[in-house]
Amino acid sequence: MWPSSRGSGEYRDRVQHESVDAPSRPSRWRVAVVGVVVALGAAHLLAVTAAALPPNAYSDAARPATSYLGAYFSQNWRLFAPNPIASDRVVRFQGAYEKDGRTEVTPWLDWTDVELDLVRHRLVGGRAGYVTNKLxxxxxxxxxxxxxxxxxxxxxxxxxxxxxxxxxxxxLRAGSNDRFDDAQVALYLAYDRATTELATDALEAAHPGRRLVAVRYATRSQDVTPWAARHGSAAERQTARPTPVQRINGWRTPLRGDAAERAVVADFLRRHR
Known part of the structure; x- marks a missing residue:
């Protein structure tokens, strides 16, 4: 029995309604484009991760694949870090001690270099001990x-x-003009005392047979090689670097931490020097 004209109309409307509501399948070229974009994004993320690793065998091996980052991203990452550190910063310690009635001085101890052992050639591990960069x-x-x-x-x-x-x-306060100057003196002495205590503990750990009578620290900064000189040899890149800027602080009366603090500094020096 043939369906009535009314039934045929309802069937035709239902088919048309279902065809309109049915989701259209994405075309193959759209799927391919999305796949390529996702793959490129993942590859770029891996490249950035490899480029950001501390110097090691893996980052060296990945350098040919990450070299494209240098030309553009290294110059524009300041968008995310407006004031990045573009120099090598070093804090060094020196002590003075009595010997045969004379005042002798120790060699400079590069404490920043000691702390850098925390990150140099190490993919994992804590970074909390790297304090001189913050100082x-x-x-x-x-x-x-x-x-x-x-x-x-x-x-x-x-x-x-x-x-x-x-x-x-x-x-220092005798030269202050107001409370603001007094506050500046207090801040200066707070950091000066903290650095002097670290210097005292580090130097006495490095020279256990000497009793220090004075300590001092020096800060040294040297900007990195200019971008235009990046393709030169190692000697040429080093020559192109700006002149280092150094300030040697005045001598201070030693400040010693408690026994636990001195033990921590001595152990750190022994493991990372």
Missing amino acids: YGPLANRYAALDEPQRKVADVVDPAKVLTWRRLDRE
Whole structure:
């Protein structure tokens, strides 16, 4: 029995309605484009990860594949880091001790180099011990905030004439004009004392047979090789680097941490020097 005209119309409407509501399958070229974009994104993410690794066998092997990052991304990553560090920063320690009635000085101890062993050629591991990089900026900024007369007080050049901490504080504040200057002195001394304590513990761990009578630290910064000189030889790239900037702080009365702190510093020095 043939369906009535009414039934045929309902059937035809239902078929048309279902054909309209049925989701259309994406074309093959769209799937291919999406697949290529996802693959390129994943490859770029892997390349950025490999390029960001500390120097090691894996990053060296991946360098040919990540070299394209240098031309564009290395120059434009400042969009995400407006004030990146583009220089090598070093904090060094030196001590003075008595020997046969004379004041002798130790060789400079590059504490930043000791701390860099935490990250050099190590894919995993803690980074919390890398403190001199965090100290560098405040040490420079707090010293720069001092007035010229205050800097002359702070720059003790003779380890035999080192000031007590109380006297140093008093003479620095004597050059203050207001409470703001007093606050600047307090900030300077806070970082100065912290660095002096680390220097004392590190130097006495490095020279266990010597009792220090004075310590000092130095900050040194050298900008990286300019981008235009990147293709030169190692010697040419080194020659193209800007002149290092160094400031040697004045001598300070040693500050020693407690037994536990000294043990931690000595153990760190032994494992990473």
